[in-house]
Each structure stands twice: as C-alpha cells, then as structure tokens.
Amino acid sequence: MITVSNAAKEHAAHLIKEERKPEGTFIRVGVDGGGCSGLMYNLVFDHEMKQGDQVFEDNGVKVVVDRKSFLYLVGTELDYSGGLNGKGFVFKNPNASRTCGCGESFSV
Secondary structure (H helix, E strand, O other): OOEEOHHHHHHHHHHHHHOOOOOOOEEEEEEEEOOOOOEEEEEEEEOOOOOOOEEEEEOOEEEEEOHHHHHHHOOOEEEEEOOOOOOEEEEEOOOOOEEOOOOOEEEO
C-alpha cells in the first residue's frame, strides 16, 4: 500500500485543477534506474491504466504503480514539502537503505 499525506493530497488536487487534467486523472508513481544512489523516483499525472498496474486509494487520492516499482515502494508515504529545502513531492520510503541529499534517489 502507498499512503498519501494531507499536504500531498491538497497539492495534487491543486495541480490537477491548475493544469486542467482530464476527469479520472490519478498519480502514477514508479522507480527507474539512475540517480546518485542507484534508483530514482518518478511521479506523473496520468489517466490511462496499463496492464499490471497496482491501484491504491488513500486519503481520497488514487495512486497507480507498475508491478516492478511496487516492490520498491510498498509501505511508502507520498508527502509534499514546501519548505526551505525545496518544494515538491517527497517519498518517505521505509525500504530505502540509503538516500541521496536531494531525496530524489535511493538504494535498497
């Protein structure tokens, strides 16, 4: 399961409305190879399901993850930070054994 904080929920809703995304838009999260720690988070707004997608709904937000990425993201909380260290969505991943300074890549 992937959970969504109130801050992430509010910011996602704001972006979907501001960018005039189509009805049924959801958050797609994934993991790609790369970054200084070996794996990088990927987050986009999408409205089309793909074969093998895992679907979660938390805090009124639909989150979709491909099967491979789910293995790295199970138990992760999607949050949003607007602080001095930069604005953006933040992944609080209990599976990450090491993260880079910017928080955009990790290793397990």
